[in-house]
Amino acid sequence: MHDSELLADRFEEHRGRLRAVAYRMLGSLSEADDAVQEAWLKLSRTDADGVRNLGGWLTTVVGRVCLDMLRSRTSRREEPMDAFVPDPVVSPLARIDPEQEVLLADSVGLALLVVLETLDPAERLAFVLHDMFAVPFDDIAPVVGRSSAATRQLASRARRRVQGAAPEPERDVTRQKQVLDAFLAASREGDFEALVAVLDPDIVLRADSGPLVGGAAASKVLRGAAAVARQALTFARFAASSRVVLVNGEVGVVATLDGRPLSVMGVTVADGKIVALYILADPERLARLDLGELGD
Incomplete structure (x- = not known):
């Protein structure tokens, strides 16, 4: 050699x-x-x-x-800095492959x-x-x-x-999924009150949809349960095609249309409520992710 x-x-x-x-x-x-x-x-x-x-x-x-x-x-x-959405590491709900385990060691959510x-x-x-x-x-x-x-x-x-800048998340994936399932069910049914009930009052949603025509950023931030619930209702039609996955070791969702990924949503759960949502819908950034066959 x-x-x-x-x-x-x-x-x-x-x-x-x-x-x-x-x-x-x-x-x-x-x-x-x-x-x-x-x-x-x-x-x-x-x-x-x-x-x-x-x-x-x-x-x-x-x-x-x-x-x-x-x-x-x-x-x-x-x-805007507060609209930053990191690249998510997405894997099937049942497992994280060895390479991703190295990448996500020490719970880098x-x-x-x-x-x-x-x-x-x-x-x-x-x-x-x-x-x-x-x-x-x-x-x-x-x-x-x-x-x-x-x-x-x-x-x-x-x-x-x-220290203290981010909420201490729920570590049990089963309990995380119970909260996420309630959120998705309320979204599908268009139940505003049920959505608010599963969201922390001070929830923050960060979304990156990529640049608009002319190069302006389409990132946005929403704060508060009512504002986030209203946003969730506008995407209710995609809830039926959403697939629950692991996003940086925590539960999340990949939304698809005709088998094509539309967005990846990371979810942070604490004390039985969703305290943060991170949505990446920028087509260029999504294309660089290795979403592969995620399974159910």
């Missing part, structure tokens, strides 16, 4: 972890894959024999690439990704690498261009913002 093949094999051993890092940093599966590919290109141009800890080296390289991507994204962002999106890029990097992947601050500091002490402060500031 040639040296290049050996190096490729060593890289593949770390790909799952690197993709998980990049997904938490970017909230985008396609951008995460781009960041991992960039790390491979950097490795292929490097004398790997001089790298003592290849996994750590690759993690910080991916972190640096993601940091640059976040800073570029921030400078050109046009859509959509709610957490939304909160991470509110952080400053350097804060996000320090928090993700240290708190989620146990990278030492001494290794993170050169990436963000700060001292170790200042990097520790970045992570601490991010941690305070993350």
Whole structure:
């Protein structure tokens, strides 16, 4: 086996972890894959024999690439921040495949990704690498261009913002599904009162439908049970063709028309109520997802 093949094999051993890092940093599966590919290109141009800890080296390289991507994204962002919908990881209700298990380890739900999106890029990097992947601050500091002490402060500031920013979700998928089934049944029947009853009074719905004609963003945010219930009634005709799936390890829905995915909806349940809905209906972003054969 040639040296290049050996190096490729060593890289593949770390790909799952690197993709998980990049997904938490970017909230985008396609951008995460781009960041991992960039790390491979950097490795292929490097004398790997001089790298003592290849996994750590690759993690910080991916972190640096993601940091640059976040800073570029921030400078050109046009859509409202509170309407951000991360790329969902969708799998059949019965199982999550091994690759997705790596990607979703430590319960990286959509709610957490939304909160991470509110952080400053350097804060996000320090928090993700240290708190989620146990990278030492001494290794993170050169990436963000700060001292170790200042990097520790970045992570601490991010941690305070993350803690309590998202509701503690129900972990039992069976109980999640009971709440979602009640929501879908009320939607199909056009029962406004039943919809309100299953929604938390302070529910937030975030939806990304893609750009409108002229390039304007079609993202929107709705707050409050009544507003969200009225929105749910307008999509009642799609409820019959909806398929319950797992979205980032929690229950969700894929709505289809003639077998074609129209949207993916992530659902966060807490205390027996739906507290957040995340709807991705952007055709371009949906096309990049590997929805495959999800089954029932």
